[in-house]
Amino acid sequence: MTAGAGVAARVVIADDHTLFREGIVEICDNEHDLDVVGQAGHGELAVALVRRTGPDVVLLDVEMPGPGAEETLTQMLGVPEPPRVAILTMHDDARMVSRLLAIGAQAYISKSSTREELLAAIRAVRNDSDRVVLSVAKETVSRLERPAQGPLSARELEVLGLVARGLSNAQVAGELYISEGTVKRHLTNIYLKLEVRSRMSAINKAMAMRLLPAATETGAPGR
Structure with a gap:
């Protein structure tokens, strides 16, 4: 689902660390063009929220309890009107970045990023379905793997x-x-x-x- 011009982007925030999650909620709620429509501390709840609220953007913690980031992301992107998903992480793992981008994540954001970097990433993926945003160390970007060669899925x-x-x-x-x-x-x-x-x-x-x-x-x- 894509928010139209002048319409606040609907955002779901999924992270099991309550203080961190509530901090992001506060950051987003202070922006006129962002509207937090749900919070989740577990992968299964995050998928349920996506199905129920139809958000434009999901901020998804990579290490949250539940079925795992890859399965959670796959389920989110499998709904009739999938959101654009930005991954949140404490670790710049090049292999994980590659796998999640291949599945369909549109941003990979380090939790050490600044407030401005986080908001810029949300807006970038909300406004451009073909854009991929990486807010990680340059060394991580240089080690990104191409999708494995071989038979197609x-x-x-x-x-x-x-x-x-x-x-x-x-x-x-x-x-x-x-x-x-x-x-x-x-x-x-x-x-x-x-x-x-x-x-x-x-x-x-x-x-x-x-x-x-x-x-x-x-x-x-x-x-």
Whole structure:
């Protein structure tokens, strides 16, 4: 869900440290363009809040109790109108950054960041679905890993199979009940894994690797 121009962004804050969480709530509540609609101290509650309140942005603690950051993030992004998720962490772990960005997080923010950096990150991901914000040490950024090469995930194969039939991003999103932004992120990961730069190249390489049936009927891939 995306807040319109002039409408305060709806924010859910998920962190199990009460004082830290309440501090962020106070910071956000003092901003005219941010509206905190829920707080959670557990991963399962955070997902439930996302489903119930439909926030624009979620601030998600990476070490919160519950199913784990990766599963919690996956569930949040699987709702019909997924929020944009900014990860909060005490640790600049390059492997964790890479994994969560690959799943679909749009920001990775160190808890040592300043108030201004936090607010800038929230606004950046709220206003631009294609932007990724990293508020971590330069050394961490330099050690970021590319997504692992090799077979595509089941969801990536679903996306690429529909693209191979000539469906546009919007049509793929409709078929799979996900957002168009999520489709774009899947395609980005597919291109990286297959080392290609276009939809048609991805389709052709996937067929050559027998990841897609060679008999798949392809139309002119949409955008």
